[in-house]
Amino acid sequence: MSDKKTIFSFSDIHVEVEGKEVVKGVSLDIKAGEIHAVMGPNGSGKSSLANALAGHPSYEITGGKAIIDGQDLLEMDATERALAGLFLAFQYPLAIPGVTVANFLRAAVKARHAGDEEALRSFRKDLKEKFKLLEVDQSFATRYVNDGFSGGEKKRLEILQMAMLDPKIGILDETDSGLDIDALKVVSKGINSVASDKNGMLLVTHYQRILDYIKPDKVHVMMNGKFVLEGGPELALELEEKGYDWLKAENQQAVEV
Amino acid sequence: MITETLTEQKVSFRPIAENEPEWLYDLRIRAWNYFQEAEMPSQVEHLWKYTKPKWFMPDGLEQKMSVLPVVSEIKDEEIAPLKPEFAAFGCNHGDRVTYTQLSDELKSSGIIFEDIQKAINNHGELVRKYLGQLIGYDFGKFEALNMALFNSGMFLYIPPDMELGKPIYMHRHPDDKYNMPRLLVIVGDNSRATIIDDYAGKSNDKPYNANSAVEIFGGQNSQIRFVSPQNLYKKSRSYVTQRARIGRHARMFSIFVSLGADVSKYNLGTILNGQGAYSQMLGILFGDDNQHFDHHTMHHHKAGESFSNIDFKVVLKDKALSAYTGLIKIDENTLNCEAFQENRNLLLNKGARAESIPELEILNDQVRCSHGATVGPIDPEMVFYLKSRGYSTDDAVRAIVTGFIEPLLKSVPDDLRQMMQNMVQFKLRNGTGE
Numbered sequence: 041m042s043d044k045k046t047i048f049s050f051s052d053i054h055v056e057v058e059g060k061e062v063v064k065g066v067s068l069d070i071k072a073g074e075i076h077a078v079m080g081p082n083g084s085g086k087s088s089l090a091n092a093l094a095g096h097p098s099y100e101i102t103g104g105k106a107i108i109d110g111q112d113l114l115e116m117d118a119t120e121r122a123l124a125g126l127f128l129a130f131q132y133p134l135a136i137p138g139v140t141v142a143n144f145l146r147a148a149v150k151a152r153h154a155g156d157e158e159a160l161r162s163f164r165k166d167l168k169e170k171f172k173l174l175e176v177d178q179s180f181a182t183r184y185v186n187d188g189f190s191g192g193e194k195k196r197l198e199i200l201q202m203a204m205l206d207p208k209i210g211i212l213d214e215t216d217s218g219l220d221i222d223a224l225k226v227v228s229k230g231i232n233s234v235a236s237d238k239n240g241m242l243l244v245t246h247y248q249r250i251l252d253y254i255k256p257d258k259v260h261v262m263m264n265g266k267f268v269l270e271g272g273p274e275l276a277l278e279l280e281e282k283g284y285d286w287l288k289a290e291n292q293q294a295v296e297v
Numbered sequence: 298m299i300t301e302t303l304t305e306q307k308v309s310f311r312p313i314a315e316n317e318p319e320w321l322y323d324l325r326i327r328a329w330n331y332f333q334e335a336e337m338p339s340q341v342e343h344l345w346k347y348t349k350p351k352w353f354m355p356d357g358l359e360q361k362m363s364v365l366p367v368v369s370e371i372k373d374e375e376i377a378p379l380k381p382e383f384a385a386f387g388c389n390h391g392d393r394v395t396y397t398q399l400s401d402e403l404k405s406s407g408i409i410f411e412d413i414q415k416a417i418n419n420h421g422e423l424v425r426k427y428l429g430q431l432i433g434y435d436f437g438k439f440e441a442l443n444m445a446l447f448n449s450g451m452f453l454y455i456p457p458d459m460e461l462g463k464p465i466y467m468h469r470h471p472d473d474k475y476n477m478p479r480l481l482v483i484v485g486d487n488s489r490a491t492i493i494d495d496y497a498g499k500s501n502d503k504p505y506n507a508n509s510a511v512e513i514f515g516g517q518n519s520q521i522r523f524v525s526p527q528n529l530y531k532k533s534r535s536y537v538t539q540r541a542r543i544g545r546h547a548r549m550f551s552i553f554v555s556l557g558a559d560v561s562k563y564n565l566g567t568i569l570n571g572q573g574a575y576s577q578m579l580g581i582l583f584g585d586d587n588q589h590f591d592h593h594t595m596h597h598h599k600a601g602e603s604f605s606n607i608d609f610k611v612v613l614k615d616k617a618l619s620a621y622t623g624l625i626k627i628d629e630n631t632l633n634c635e636a637f638q639e640n641r642n643l644l645l646n647k648g649a650r651a652e653s654i655p656e657l658e659i660l661n662d663q664v665r666c667s668h669g670a671t672v673g674p675i676d677p678e679m680v681f682y683l684k685s686r687g688y689s690t691d692d693a694v695r696a697i698v699t700g701f702i703e704p705l706l707k708s709v710p711d712d713l714r715q716m717m718q719n720m721v722q723f724k725l726r727n728g729t730g731e
Contacts, residue, residue, distance in 0.1 A: 094685050097677065118684035127685075134682040138700025144686070147696070151687030184700070201686065 044071040047240045048209040053104035055092040062088040064265035070240035077243040080262035081284040086244045090213040094128035095121045109208050125208030129198040129215050136185040144185045145204055152205045170203045174230045191218040199230035211242045216250035228253030248276040263291050318421050328434035328444035335438040347620035348562050348591040353439055353536045355506045384463040385410050387451045390470045409454040416452035431512045431540035439536050443510045450479035457485030464491040471507035478509045486516035492523050498530035506534045515543035522550045529557035538564045545571030555582040556724045566595035569603035579705055580609035583724050584617030591620045598627040598634045608705050611642040612698050613649035620652040629660040638668040643701050645675050695725050
């Protein structure tokens with residue numbers, strides 16, 4: 041494992057939203073083939089971290105470093121980060137009325153794989169394949185992006201996009217939220233099919249149940265803008281059992297000391 | 298911007314063309330007198346709240362009075378052959394050159410398609426029967442001016458029971474000399490036609506101030522598709538009044554695309570004059586720089602069981618402004634009408650501004666009616682979502698704008714949609730000509 045190259049890393053990342061610091065110096069290092077999970081209670085800064093890394097203009101990174109596949113992430117705007125291979129699966133995917141899924145994805149694939157004739161040539165075939173993988177109907181292609189989609193459909197479409205764009209790092213922001221068990225299985229299957237020894241995954245989640253289907257290599261527990269605990273997959277189970285309160289108490293104490 | 302130097306000029310009237318018939322001369326005199334006597338529209342009146350009437354007072358009226366209309370001088374061999382995709386082609390161009398062409402199979406069909414000045418001489422009684430019926434000399438000050446001085450335009454008469462498979466294409470290009478056009482269209486009972494009124498100007502024109510009047514008559518059971526792209530020179534001012542009146546069970550489908558001109562004021566209306574008449578209006582407006590648009594639409598239900606719908610979509614960037622007022626008017630004894638109106642405005646940046654004012658004058662309660670208006674900025678979250686998928690900011694905005702217009706384009710018939718899409722995309726990419 042240790043001889044694998046780092047595909048995505050960040051260190052001492054600070055994030056501010058409207059002048060308020062919500063992420064207070066977090067670091068991690070994802071090697072090719074690794075899946076990391078960031079867990080934590082609501083309001084701990086998980087989603088802020090995910091959005092900031094993707095370049096959301098409302099989330100300002102005020103300190104730290106981030107490197108994607110050897111490139112300085114923080115020098116890039118959201119578009120460039122996407123083209124460099126970062127993919128954010130949104131917690132609340134936006135509807136783009138009037139833009140069909142097929143046209144949307146064709147433009148995205150074209151941008152991500154610029155100059156790769158093969159990727160464009162096989163677009164239709166690939167799309168069909170991914171529809172199958174995520175068990176969505178072909179009629180998805182002609183529907184407007186997320187417009188009138190159910191919660192589950194939106195999440196499937198996020199993972200479908202990730203599968204089409206073949207990122208180096210997939211950041212999945214609460215992809216499991218709002219999914220029933222069947223949908224969770226399908227979405228997890230999609231994520232597992234994208235995960236390979238050439239990329240990394242960062243799962244941001246409140247609950248461990250998605251980790252029943254996607255095995256993380258490392259789990260980071262985030263609280264009050266910091267990683268307060270790190271460990272292997274067993275940590276997720278422990279959290280499931282004990283909740284976050286004990287950590288809150290412990291963390292509180294630490295602050296007080 | 299055109300310099301605002303003009304004050305109202307008192308000019309005595311003389312005939313536009315010496316050979317015009319007496320009835321038209323009388324009409325022009327009345328119109329001229331009306332124009333001279335009418336007050337400037339008050340800006341307190343809501344239709345003029347956003348736009349200064351004096352912007353449409355043309356310079357050099359004296360000179361205009363002396364410009365005689367020139368009935369087509371162009372030789373046949375100078376005219377390019379009619380494109381096969383059109384049933385007919387008409388051209389009103391700078392230097393007052395007007396010509397019209399009909400496809401061979403329509404030449405002896407009874408269709409009349411002529412320079413309006415020619416038609417006045419050749420088909421005087423027919424022109425007289427319709428001219429000014431919808432936009433009379435007393436319609437308003439600027440409409441009176443057009444009636445008094447119109448010096449160019451086209452006349453189209455389609456006899457009853459004719460179905461034209463291909464569109465009639467009119468290219469109207471006002472310029473600094475040639476800018477009081479008038480269009481008169483009559484579609485007979487049971488006839489079907491598609492008319493494209495391409496009102497455009499090249500970018501190397503001198504600034505001008507155009508005043509156009511368009512009257513359209515649809516007979517019983519007729520079906521008219523009237524497409525009006527406006528892509529005038531960006532240093533021009535455009536005043537347009539358009540009225541259509543359709544009969545029993547007639548269908549009118551009109552599309553407006555407003556892209557050009559510095560200042561444009563449009564008054565567009567369809568009168569549903571017969572039982573079961575149907576009117577569908579679609580409008581797309583895309584403004585940038587300092588463009589100023591002021592559009593008023595009207596659906597007037599004068600007969601029962603008639604249906605109207607308008608969907609007017611506005612996209613503005615830079616410091617462009619759009620004011621839209623939409624009137625639905627349903628008369629007292631016209632029962633069981635349905636009327637719908639929607640105006641959505643998308644602002645691409647802070648300096649852009651849109652006003653939307655729906656108006657209802659419904660004089661009976663056996664109607665189904667709805668209206669809606671929204672004005673909103675482009676959603677930065679949507680832009681971010683697209684950027685996170687590799688779209689550049691420009692491409693993201695273009696996709697959102699295209700998506701905003703898409704539902705409207707969907708209701709455009711297939712054969713016209715591509716043309717609309719091209720126009721919108723061209724403007725999105727290049728703006729309008731300087």
